[in-house]
Amino acid sequence: MVRRMLQTSLEFLKREFFKYYYENIDRLVPPEPIRNREFGFFLEKGKGMFRHKCFNSLRDFHEFILSEIPLDIYVSAANYEDPGNRDMSEKKLVNAELFFDIDVEPVNAVSDEEAAWICQKCGQYDIGLKERCPSCGSPTELVRLLSEKQLREALGETEKLIHVLIEDLGIAPDNTHVFYSGNRGYHVHINQEDFLNITGEGRREIIDYLLIQGLDEKELLNILRRGVSIENISLKGVKKRVYMRILEKAGSVEKLKASRRETVLKMLEDVVEELKVRIDPVVTIDVHRLMRMPESINSNSGMVKRRIRLEDLSFFKPLEEAIAFGDEEACLKVKIAPKFSLGGRTFGPFKDEEVELPVYAAIYIICKGLGEYAGG
Amino acid sequence: MTSENVLRAARYPFLPEAREFISRNIDLTLESLEKTGSEAALKRAVERVENALIFKEVKVTVLDELNYVREILSFPIAVILVSMTMNEYVRRMYALGESRGAYRRMLNESDETLLYIGEKMGVEGVLDDESMIRVKIPTYLKLAYSFHAPHWKLVNRAVINGYVLMGRNEYARLVQVEINNYVYEKTLEPVPMGAAPDSFRRAVGKIVEVWSKLEAAKPSHISLRERGDTPPCIDRIIKKMENGENASHFERLVVATFMIARNRSIDEIIEFFSKQPDYKYSVTKYQVEHLAGLRGGGKKYSVPSCRTMLTNGLCYPDEYCKGIKHPLRYGEENAANKPRVS
Numbered sequence: 001m002v003r004r005m006l007q008t009s010l011e012f013l014k015r016e017f018f019k020y021y022y023e024n025i026d027r028l029v030p031p032e033p034i035r036n037r038e039f040g041f042f043l044e045k046g047k048g049m050f051r052h053k054c055f056n057s058l059r060d061f062h063e064f065i066l067s068e069i070p071l072d073i074y075v076s077a078a079n080y081e082d083p084g085n086r087d088m089s090e091k092k093l094v095n096a097e098l099f100f101d102i103d104v105e106p107v108n109a110v111s112d113e114e115a116a117w118i119c120q121k122c123g124q125y126d127i128g129l130k131e132r133c134p135s136c137g138s139p140t141e142l143v144r145l146l147s148e149k150q151l152r153e154a155l156g157e158t159e160k161l162i163h164v165l166i167e168d169l170g171i172a173p174d175n176t177h178v179f180y181s182g183n184r185g186y187h188v189h190i191n192q193e194d195f196l197n198i199t200g201e202g203r204r205e206i207i208d209y210l211l212i213q214g215l216d217e218k219e220l221l222n223i224l225r226r227g228v229s230i231e232n233i234s235l236k237g238v239k240k241r242v243y244m245r246i247l248e249k250a251g252s253v254e255k256l257k258a259s260r261r262e263t264v265l266k267m268l269e270d271v272v273e274e275l276k277v278r279i280d281p282v283v284t285i286d287v288h289r290l291m292r293m294p295e296s297i298n299s300n301s302g303m304v305k306r307r308i309r310l311e312d313l314s315f316f317k318p319l320e321e322a323i324a325f326g327d328e329e330a331c332l333k334v335k336i337a338p339k340f341s342l343g344g345r346t347f348g349p350f351k352d353e354e355v356e357l358p359v360y361a362a363i364y365i366i367c368k369g370l371g372e373y374a375g376g
Numbered sequence: 377m378t379s380e381n382v383l384r385a386a387r388y389p390f391l392p393e394a395r396e397f398i399s400r401n402i403d404l405t406l407e408s409l410e411k412t413g414s415e416a417a418l419k420r421a422v423e424r425v426e427n428a429l430i431f432k433e434v435k436v437t438v439l440d441e442l443n444y445v446r447e448i449l450s451f452p453i454a455v456i457l458v459s460m461t462m463n464e465y466v467r468r469m470y471a472l473g474e475s476r477g478a479y480r481r482m483l484n485e486s487d488e489t490l491l492y493i494g495e496k497m498g499v500e501g502v503l504d505d506e507s508m509i510r511v512k513i514p515t516y517l518k519l520a521y522s523f524h525a526p527h528w529k530l531v532n533r534a535v536i537n538g539y540v541l542m543g544r545n546e547y548a549r550l551v552q553v554e555i556n557n558y559v560y561e562k563t564l565e566p567v568p569m570g571a572a573p574d575s576f577r578r579a580v581g582k583i584v585e586v587w588s589k590l591e592a593a594k595p596s597h598i599s600l601r602e603r604g605d606t607p608p609c610i611d612r613i614i615k616k617m618e619n620g621e622n623a624s625h626f627e628r629l630v631v632a633t634f635m636i637a638r639n640r641s642i643d644e645i646i647e648f649f650s651k652q653p654d655y656k657y658s659v660t661k662y663q664v665e666h667l668a669g670l671r672g673g674g675k676k677y678s679v680p681s682c683r684t685m686l687t688n689g690l691c692y693p694d695e696y697c698k699g700i701k702h703p704l705r706y707g708e709e710n711a712a713n714k715p716r717v718s
Contacts, residue, residue: 208531211689238531238535
């Protein structure tokens with residue numbers, strides 16, 4: 001959802017969004033079959049989602065986008081008999097793609113320069129990492145810009161996810177679609193025929209498998225304590241990975257056997273923490289979820305939800321490859337912005353100043369609610 | 377059909393080949409069923425249902441198998457009789473009885489036959505080099521979720537390349553679930569009462585009589601521990617909240633729905649939530665009333681199931697949790713030993 005902004009900023013945004021959609025409309029292809037999908041949009045700032053929308057053809061969908069220039073575009077992971085019905089149960093679910101969301105972990109390790117704070121109580125703000133306002137003592141709101149490091153961690157989790165999906169769950173690489181969300185994470189859509197009809201209960205089992213929840217520790221602990229060597233274990237799947245990692249940490253089977261029960265248990269906990277895939281369970285369990293439309297603009301950042309080819313995954317640079325707008329200069333009045341990188345360049349920090357920025361960076365700052373448009 | 381196949385059809389009369397046998401050899405309409413010398417089949421059909429109700433298992437002896445026409449025919453008749461009782465308990469117990477009997481017989485079959493039955497029931501399994509049976513994950517998930525022992529959870533399974541690996545017994549258990557589902561669904565098909573011959577109606581009367589006797593003899597339900605007990609998962613959240621620790625939205629929902637289920641008043645619940653650091657009277661009141669079904673659509677929210685608690689990382693079971701699927705059933709006697717109707 002778009003933060004509050006001035007009318008001039010919004011008009012600037014809409015103008016640039018239109019340019020993007022006009023030039024890239026062919027990239028916006030919703031999953032088939034279009035007529036069975038529900039669509040949702042944020043059309044104006046501060047207003048609720050316009051949803052239960054459906055289209056008969058790709059052409060209708062494209063016409064709608066170019067005439068309305070939505071700020072955000074969503075499409076259902078589910079196929080419905082009657083996607084336009086406002087009553088969820090009357091939509092009549094046919095099936096739904098599996099959908100995973102991995103977000104960056106909350107901000108911790110950013111340097112003083114890369115952070116800014118705003119006090120909602122007394123209105124003060126500045127560059128730096130302050131949890132309490134120096135003048136009134138109230139808790140501050142920390143400004144979170146996208147950090148390359150955090151996004152890299154999330155990408156690592158995404159690679160872990162893809163590995164488990166392909167190796168263990170048998171998802172074909174061709175049915176695995178990976179996207180940078182355009183803001184703080186990654187999305188993975190699975191449209192494999194035999195996984196479309198998995199019920200809520202089944203989806204929960206898949207989530208538990210990925211998060212390594214409900215693991216029968218007793219059994220694993222017994223095997224570990226007996227010190228079975230790799231060649232002799234019949235373990236497969238996640239248990240095998242857990243076992244191998246513990247063995248690796250212990251150094252050898254003998255050392256593992258000699259370890260105290262508590263030590264092994266602690267190792268087990270640590271390894272589970274290390275190996276689990278940090279997906280957001282709520283997203284995957286919900287078959288009625290609307291997913292951000294691939295190749296559409298994310299109005300939380302002004303970047304694009306970008307498709308990533310599996311073979312390019314480990315080299316993907318979100319802050320360079322998901323840029324939607326050009327680099328002509330725009331003038332921006334910035335309230336506060338810590339140092340940030342975008343499009344291969346570094347900007348800021350800024351405080352109470354008018355600056356010339358490339359359009360993509362200007363839109364980023366506006367979308368983050370840190371500045372307003374001041375002319376082109 | 378070879379004699380071997382006919383015997384198999386008699387042993388597993390829900391297989392498609394049993395239906396084929398009937399359609400090829402017998403005129404299976406309600407009117408003709410009575411005439412087809414099927415008094416014996418009708419008798420056997422009643423026996424099937426009684427077996428299911430009394431022993432929770434339909435037994436098939438070698439003699440029954442040899443009498444294959446009667447045996448094969450008795451199954452669809454039993455289904456009709458059960459459907460005519462229009463009694464949900466009888467339906468479920470019959471499906472369970474048929475599937476349990478089949479399970480027991482499947483254990484004695486060769487790998488080949490076991491896999492054949494599974495395939496015909498839509499539970500395809502492949503025997504691998506290590507004599508393990510591989511079942512596709514979506515098929516596995518569809519059937520195994522009805523089991524609650526930890527070793528059935530996907531996370532505890534040998535999983536490789538889209539398949540779950542298992543031994544013969546476990547595979548037979550999965551096939552049993554599908555047989556259960558199949559038989560149960562068959563009994564839901566309505567039978568036009570008027571069209572049923574008198575002999576069928578008398579048979580239904582007999583079945584209902586057996587059922588009533590069993591119902592009357594059931595001991596009334598007693599809980600091992602006092603009903604007001606709080607399961608460890610919820611106790612943990614309550615303690616945390618009493619200490620003023622911030623609970624997540626989901627944790628609050630769990631506690632609120634639990635307190636509502638235990639008939640605590642809205643005021644009592646709000647009072648409890650007042651210890652939360654971000655407590656606001658109006659917000660809490662609105663949300664608790666919403667959960668209690670006093671607002672909005674009037675939908676009363678139930679306490680999340682054990683499975684949901686587990687998925688959210690909130691399950692901390694103790695010995696009294698054994699066999700329960702829902703926090704409100706905590707401490708109930710014999711929850712673990714109850715017949716599982718799946």
